[in-house]
Amino acid sequence: MNTKKLSEIWAKYRPVLIMIVFIIVAECLSRKFLTVNNIMNVLNQTSMNAILALALTTVILTGGIDISVGSTLAFSGAAAAWLLRAGHSTVLAVIVALVIGVAIGTLNGIFISRWNLQPMIVTLATMSIFRGTTYLLTTGSPISVSNPAFKMIGGGKLFGTIQVPIIILLVLAVIMHYVLNNTPFGRHIYSIGGNEEAAYLSGVNTKNVKAAAYAISGLLASVVGIIMTSRLSSAQPLAGQSYEMDAIAAAVIGGTSLRGGQGKVVFSIVGALIIGMLNNILTLLDVSTYYQTVIKGIVILIAVMIDAKSN
Amino acid sequence: MGELLLRMEGISKAFPGVQALKDVSLNVYAGEAMALLGENGAGKSTLMKVMTGIYTRDEGTITYGGREVAFRNSRDAAEQGISIIHQELNLIPHMKIYENIFLGREIKNGRGGLNKKAMIARTRELLDSINVSLDPEREIKGLSIAMQQMVEIAKALSLDARIIIMDEPTGALPDEEVDSLFRIVRDLKQKGKGIVYITHRLKEVFEICERATVFRDGQYIDEVPVSELDNEKLVSMMVGRKLTDQFPYVDPLDTDETILQVENLSNEYVKDISFVLKKGHILGVAGLAGAGRTELAKTIYGVYPHETGKIRLKGSDVEIRNPNDAIGKGIFYVSEDRKGDGVILGSDVKTNMTISSLSKFTSGTRINKKKENEVCEQYRKDLNVRTPSLRQLVRNLSGGNQQKVVIAKALMSEPDVLILDEPTRGIDVGAKKEIYILANRLKQEGKAILLISSEMPEVLGISDEILVMHEGRIKGTLTREEATQEKIMSIIMSQS
Numbered sequence: 001m002n003t004k005k006l007s008e009i010w011a012k013y014r015p016v017l018i019m020i021v022f023i024i025v026a027e028c029l030s031r032k033f034l035t036v037n038n039i040m041n042v043l044n045q046t047s048m049n050a051i052l053a054l055a056l057t058t059v060i061l062t063g064g065i066d067i068s069v070g071s072t073l074a075f076s077g078a079a080a081a082w083l084l085r086a087g088h089s090t091v092l093a094v095i096v097a098l099v100i101g102v103a104i105g106t107l108n109g110i111f112i113s114r115w116n117l118q119p120m121i122v123t124l125a126t127m128s129i130f131r132g133t134t135y136l137l138t139t140g141s142p143i144s145v146s147n148p149a150f151k152m153i154g155g156g157k158l159f160g161t162i163q164v165p166i167i168i169l170l171v172l173a174v175i176m177h178y179v180l181n182n183t184p185f186g187r188h189i190y191s192i193g194g195n196e197e198a199a200y201l202s203g204v205n206t207k208n209v210k211a212a213a214y215a216i217s218g219l220l221a222s223v224v225g226i227i228m229t230s231r232l233s234s235a236q237p238l239a240g241q242s243y244e245m246d247a248i249a250a251a252v253i254g255g256t257s258l259r260g261g262q263g264k265v266v267f268s269i270v271g272a273l274i275i276g277m278l279n280n281i282l283t284l285l286d287v288s289t290y291y292q293t294v295i296k297g298i299v300i301l302i303a304v305m306i307d308a309k310s311n
Numbered sequence: 312m313g314e315l316l317l318r319m320e321g322i323s324k325a326f327p328g329v330q331a332l333k334d335v336s337l338n339v340y341a342g343e344a345m346a347l348l349g350e351n352g353a354g355k356s357t358l359m360k361v362m363t364g365i366y367t368r369d370e371g372t373i374t375y376g377g378r379e380v381a382f383r384n385s386r387d388a389a390e391q392g393i394s395i396i397h398q399e400l401n402l403i404p405h406m407k408i409y410e411n412i413f414l415g416r417e418i419k420n421g422r423g424g425l426n427k428k429a430m431i432a433r434t435r436e437l438l439d440s441i442n443v444s445l446d447p448e449r450e451i452k453g454l455s456i457a458m459q460q461m462v463e464i465a466k467a468l469s470l471d472a473r474i475i476i477m478d479e480p481t482g483a484l485p486d487e488e489v490d491s492l493f494r495i496v497r498d499l500k501q502k503g504k505g506i507v508y509i510t511h512r513l514k515e516v517f518e519i520c521e522r523a524t525v526f527r528d529g530q531y532i533d534e535v536p537v538s539e540l541d542n543e544k545l546v547s548m549m550v551g552r553k554l555t556d557q558f559p560y561v562d563p564l565d566t567d568e569t570i571l572q573v574e575n576l577s578n579e580y581v582k583d584i585s586f587v588l589k590k591g592h593i594l595g596v597a598g599l600a601g602a603g604r605t606e607l608a609k610t611i612y613g614v615y616p617h618e619t620g621k622i623r624l625k626g627s628d629v630e631i632r633n634p635n636d637a638i639g640k641g642i643f644y645v646s647e648d649r650k651g652d653g654v655i656l657g658s659d660v661k662t663n664m665t666i667s668s669l670s671k672f673t674s675g676t677r678i679n680k681k682k683e684n685e686v687c688e689q690y691r692k693d694l695n696v697r698t699p700s701l702r703q704l705v706r707n708l709s710g711g712n713q714q715k716v717v718i719a720k721a722l723m724s725e726p727d728v729l730i731l732d733e734p735t736r737g738i739d740v741g742a743k744k745e746i747y748i749l750a751n752r753l754k755q756e757g758k759a760i761l762l763i764s765s766e767m768p769e770v771l772g773i774s775d776e777i778l779v780m781h782e783g784r785i786k787g788t789l790t791r792e793e794a795t796q797e798k799i800m801s802i803i804m805s806q807s
Contacts (some may be wrong), residue, residue, distance in 0.1 A: 179676075182676075182677050182678055182680075183673070183676045183677065183678060184669035184670065184673055184678060185676075187662065187665075187666060187669055187678070188666075190658065190662070191655055191658065191662070191666050194655035194656070194657050194658050195652065195654070195655040195656065195657075197651065197652035198646075198651075198652045198653060198654060198655050199655070199666065200614075200633075200634060200652075201612075201614070201634050201644060201646055201652055201653075202634070202638075202666045202667040202720065203634050203635040203637075203638040203639075203666075203667045203724070204635070204666065205633075205635050261655070261657050261658070262657060
């Protein structure tokens with residue numbers, strides 16, 4: 001009876017429980033881990049990957065994938081920097097960057113839903129295309145940004161302690177959680193990932209819903225592009241390269257099924273936090289980044305093994 | 312009479328809630344073709360799957376080559392000389408003929424690489440032995456269905472098959488290619504092979520088979536030499552069953568109000584379809600597998616576009632471009648393939664029930680989950696869906712209860728026209744009756760129901776009128792009073 005209850009809790013909150021165990025172990029390994037400063041630091045560093053994990057989760061829930069987010073964030077960030085350098089306002093730069101993100105996402109969505117092309121291939125192509133346009137726009141070297149208002153987005157703090165990106169992440173997480181769990185659109189996303197044909201026959205406009213999922217993914221990627229450009233005070237031609245992989249890893253560690261239809265955005269953020277804390281504790285312990293990469297891979301494997309076993 | 316190659320005796324097989332086979336027997340003789348006959352769902356495929364080890368039998372014995380056997384899987388059966396040629400051919404289109412024939416048991420050379428030469432030569436020999444002139448190095452893609460069947464047969468021979476099972480081999484074959492298939496079948500018989508020939512086309516039985524074994528409802532009826540049979544006798548053996556209380560019937564509403572009218576509907580799948588569906592009536596659609604009934608339903612539902620023709624709802628022309636349109640206009644299609652495209656197995660009961668009518672529970676952007684729960688609870692009680700809770704995954708429900716979830720989904724969208732495609736396929740007898748009673752109730756509440764079913768007693772039992780479809784066309788219309796299984800069968804058989 002008690003074990004049954006425990007196993008139910010384990011099944012329901014697995015990623016959170018793993019994170020708690022992780023925190024306890026990390027704290028035992030280093031006394032510097034559980035300090036306000038360090039936690040804020042982890043959250044701040046994780047915020048970009050966590051937002052991308054929101055993007056990827058939305059798309060993966062439909063049974064798709066979006067590996068173009070790294071290029072999308074680079075191009076929209078570069079566009080913002082380019083506008084700022086030309087003397088335009090922060091508001092305009094942000095809006096244009098967001099519009100670019102939505103546009104790239106919609107483009108992905110149209111190719112995938114209307115033309116029935118495979119998401120992996122389409123986003124592989126747009127990944128290349130928009131990395132290329134980023135090179136063209138930046139002419140291969142960083143565009144630096146000096147606008148103080150813009151720099152607040154990535155570097156500012158609220159109440160002197162909480163970095164703005166953490167706030168942005170929280171707001172986006174709440175919105176995405178609401179959208180996916182409380183609106184018809186969210187139900188439609190899950191139903192497409194669960195059984196696209198059944199969803200279609202049940203009257204779900206599968207094409208539009210899928211396209212919208214990619215548009216959301218593009219939008220979220222451009223938010224990350226803005227944060228990164230602001231934080232670095234410059235747009236880098238190579239910004240965000242291979243970030244999609246960490247975002248996919250976060251979603252998977254959070255229990256999102258790559259087959260679609262199963263997962264929760266909140267848990268994907270937990271997945272991103274686990275990756276972030278892992279990097280953090282290894283750094284605190286002076287483990288070289290080379291080992292960190294190896295260990296991250298092993299953690300992903302363990303996560304999917306636990307997942308496969310539990311299902 | 313040829314030597315007895317294989318004997319199945321007293322075979323029984325049950326699935327949860329369904330007794331698929333009950334004490335059936337089948338003999339296969341060398342140098343003869345045994346026709347395996349019965350309506351859809353009579354248990355023919357199940358028996359073949361039991362024979363080739365895809366299913367394990369609950370009871371009974373299979374004697375083959377002088378000893379009792381139990382194959383582990385179809386590959387095991389094939390290696391011991393029993394090959395099955397499925398209706399959907401199992402060839403890989405982008406691979407060459409010889410690659411397909413030797414798939415999974417490639418001939419290797421001394422260094423562990425492929426010995427292509429040997430495989431090609433052996434393939435040529437095999438094709439020659441059945442007088443088929445095909446280049447072993449051709450890709451499967453681009454071959455006609457008949458030629459692909461020849462490749463399957465060659466593959467069976469490459470395994471030294473003694474028994475070859477053919478599951479409706481002419482089902483997808485153009486008439487002009489049937490002859491070349493028959494030539495090969497005769498040739499195989501001459502070589503002493505035993506053939507099990509599954510078909511719906513009775514005239515082929517007389518042309519190519521020596522004996523026939525007839526099944527009905529998973530039960531063995533008889534084994535008869537074809538020389539002692541005629542068409543009429545065969546049909547009555549296949550369908551000779553009485554309708555009982557299993558099919559409660561209620562009178563239709565006393566109205567002539569037309570809800571759905573289809574006029575000259577044609578496309579790739581259906582030709583020149585016209586019919587009228589009245590309020591408070593059940594219109595049955597009978598026919599064999601592949602008659603185009605599901606395609607007709609999906610054309611009306613907007614899944615397939617129609618090239619010509621009109622669909623009228625309550626007197627006005629409508630344009631239905633997709634299921635979303637159809638549902639909005641008051642048509643709901645309950646799919647024949649419950650697990651494939653009817654339910655979302657990994658979602659819970661509630662999510663499945665409301666997916667088509669979320670707008671009814673939504674104010675602003677938010678789904679009112681309390682209201683959703685209340686309505687689902689009401690439908691659960693009303694349709695007697697047996698589930699521990701609305702949060703239970705549909706995967707864990709029985710077939711009958713899954714079907715009730717789908718019907719709940721349909722009813723929540725408040726349709727005028729309900730298309731039920733094989734609504735009782737794969738569900739147990741008790742649940743079937745519940746579905747019939749439900750259909751009757753909906754009919755009395757004024758819904759117009761199009762009932763597609765391969766189970767003739769079902770169509771006959773609860774329809775007010777019956778359309779008989781064959782090869783994409785309506786071949787006849789029967790009133791409830793005049794309809795019998797024999798009449799339906801003879802309409803179907805009359806032109807094929």
